[in-house]
Amino acid sequence: MMSQHLTDSVGVVRANVEADxxxxxxxxxxxxxxxxxxxxxxxxxxxxxxxxxxxxxxxxxxxxxxxxxxxxxxxxxNFVNLMTDPRFWNATKNTFSIWFISTIPQLLLALGLATLLNHQLLKLKTGFRMIVLSPQITSVLAVGIIFSQLFGRDFGLINTALVEPFGFERIDFQVGTLSSHIAVSTMVMWRWVGYNSLIYLAAMQAIPKSLYECAAIDGANKFRQLVHVTIPQLRSTIIFTVIVSTIGGMQIFAEPLVFSGIGGAQGGNKRQFQTLTMFLYEQGFERFKFGYASAIAWALFLMIVLFALLNYFVTQRISQDEN
Amino acid sequence: MRTSLLRSGVNRGPGLLTYGLLLLLAALSFFPFYWMFVVASNDTSVINDIPPRLVPGDRFMDNIRTVFGNVPFGRALINSAIVATVAAVAQTFFSALAGYSFAKLRFKGRNVLFVIIIATMMVPLQLGVVPQFLLISRLGWVNDLRALIVPATVSAFGVFWMRQAVQAAVPDELIQASKVDGAGTFRTFRSIVLPAVRPQAAVLALFAFMGLWNDFFWPLVVLNRQDSFTVQVALRQVQEQAYVTDYGVQMAGTVVGTVPLFIVFLIFGKQIVGGIMEGAIKG
Structure with a gap:
């Protein structure tokens, strides 16, 4: 009855046509x-x-x-055992060390590279961008194998070309803790600098030109422009890349695994470059202790969450101070 | 005064220093590839000479033959191609469908559901590997390519990417017109949305393909029979078998595993670079 009365009104008819x-x-x-x-x-x-x-x-x-x-x-x-397991703390230390050695120079280098690529009148723009990105499309396995050879003690090119000519003894990169971390970090850096520089470049191109013009009028040179205009404007992008490389870096696995050669997930004979994910893999899929491996996974999970949050606050605080 | 400052500060072309540094960094990016080919095409003893040989040799085919003799590498190439292609296509399709839904359809909880997807991007999924492996065992998918394909058919980044693409490429009027013509939402997706976002969908498919081709941790966990190996797992085995004794063979395998992606990159490099930079601004 009611509806009969209402169908006369145009409004109801229209409402029925629309699907809302x-x-x-x-x-x-x-x-x-x-x-x-x-x-x-x-x-x-x-x-x-x-x-x-x-x-x-x-x-x-x-x-x-x-x-x-x-x-x-x-x-x-499992958790109690983990907290008193020196192998766990060793892997934690190695993971953070490799993360630090690879991430800080990587992001600084990427920032520099992006500044170079950001020239408006640069020739061969696409060519340069493609070349610096090419390491990123290479598999970690390939990277690991190539750099393991380059860092080799007896026949590695790095020892032959960069260490020996300067009067130093050939370095056995695998044996030392710091030297193995440097080798592994180099692989990470090589693979990610170009990618991060393109991210920074994209963000730089979104900065209004007028900001640079004002800075130039105030007499700021290129370097001061970078510090006082570019970097503050890139704040959120930098935070983004730091968090992404933290989440990735905490889970680093393939590079050190390949670097260890046939040694498997132990990461060197003294576990000198065993990372947390390698420790997880070793316990879970070489020793088949699923419970213990899961405890490692959860510890790592918590670390990533805490570390990402910490990173977020620190980077934000730093960039706020700059402003 | 002002114009001269502007000219000197903004409009001048890059100097020699810029080009020099760029060339240096480009060389550093490229050298390891070159070195890979040098080692792959030489006898190990030549590489071990002091000073080492820095130019390609003539042993490439011999080293390749050894690689294919030690490990079923041809099979690994096929497996990787199947996994990367099937999963990339499925991932692109599902992402486009979800992206269209989030961009153009109205439904309750749309924003919350989208934010949840974005948040999942931050979760380190690798850490669920033990239950993931138990699940795959239960399904009987150990040594089965489905173990790699099925989890990769969706991606949070893909949904995010395609939502942006649909928003930018498909005007609301077009959707409305299609609706008036009596098309259902799926037909609108198929005949209007999909053709409009083809370029962005292609970039997403490329990203997915490359990611799957290079994936290592998960395949290493679920594949342990040679005939199911992907290229990366096969490469690890080549390394374990030829370690110390033969870098030429290891590198030859690396060349074979890298070349397919290199060809993809040579053809679509511009789109890939553009995709990363676009993704950076949106993200």
Whole structure:
């Protein structure tokens, strides 16, 4: 009765034509579910292979769990053992050391490279950009093999061309802790400098030209322009790259693994360059201690979260001070 | 005074120093590739000479033959091609579909659901590897390429990327017109949205292809039979077998594993560079 009365009014007719009224027929109802159907593949696959495994890792960490036999609940034992395991702290130290040696110079170099590439009248622009990006498309395995040869003690080109001619003894990069970290960090740097420089370059090109004109009028030279205009303007981009390389750097695995040659995930005979992910892989997939490996994974997970947050606050504080 | 300052500060072309530094950095970027080919094409004893030989030799085919003799490398190349192609296509399709949904369709919870996807980009998924492996075992997918393909059919970055692409390339009027013509949302996606975002979809597919081709940790965990190896896992085995004794063979394998991506990069390098820079501004 009511609806009969209302259909006379133009407004209701129009509302029925548009699909925004609550759906009535089955077909309309299905249609309103379509947007959810279109985004559901992501959620389904991500839940099964991403979110659920991360959470379930914690449950496994509470057990003695191996591929054969029943899992045995052991509570916090794995975590307690981990906290007193020197191998864990060694791997933690190595991971942070390699992260530091590779990230800081890498981002500074990328910033410099981006400044060079940012010249408006630069010739061969695309060519330069492609060449500096090319290491990024190389697989970590290839990078690892190439640099392991370059850093070799007896026949490596770096020793032959850069160490010996200056009167130093040939360095066995694998054996020393610091030298192995430098070798591994070099691989990371080589692979990522170009990529990060393109990110910075993109952000630099979005900075209004007028800012540079003002700085030039104030008598600021190129270097002062970089420090006082470019870097403050790049703040959010820099934070982004620091966080991304932190998350990546904390999980570094392939480079040191390949550098260790046939040594596997132990990272040198004294574990001098074993990273946390290598330790996780060693315990989980070479020794098949799933529970212990899961405890390592969770410890690493917490470290990444804390370290990313810390990075965020520190970088923000630094750039605020600059402003 | 003002114009002269501007001219000197902004409009002058880059100087010799700029080009010099750029060439140096370009050389540093390129040298390891060159060196890879030098070692791959020489006998190890020549590389071990002092001073070492810095030019390519004639042993490349011999070294390649050794690689293919030691490890089923041809099979590994095919496996990598299958995984990277299938997953890249699926990932691009699902990302475009979700991106279209977020960009052009109205539904409850749209913003929250999108923010959740963005947040997942920060989660270090590698750390769930133990349960991921148990899951794959349960499914019977150990040594099965599905273990690599299925988890890679979706990506948070892909959804983000395609949402931006649809927003930029498809005007609302076009969607409206399609609706008036009586097309359902999926038909609108197929006949209007997909053709409009083809360039951005191609860039996403390239990123996905390269990422999958170079993936190492996960394939290493789930593949342990030679006939299921991808190129990266096969390379690791070449390294383990030829370690110390033969760098020429190791590098020959590296060349074979790198060349396919290099060809892709030579053809689409400009688009890839553009994609990274575009992604940087949006991100």
């Amino acid at each position: 009224v609550p759906p009535r027929t089955l077909k309309q109802r299905l249609r309103s579910l379509a947007p959810y159907a279109y985004i559901s593949p992501f959620y389904i696959i991500f839940f099964i292979f991403g979110a659920f495994p991360i959470l379930f890792t914690f449950w496994i960490a509470l057990h003695d769990w191996n591929p054969l036999g029943e899992p045995e609940f052991t509570g916090t034992k």
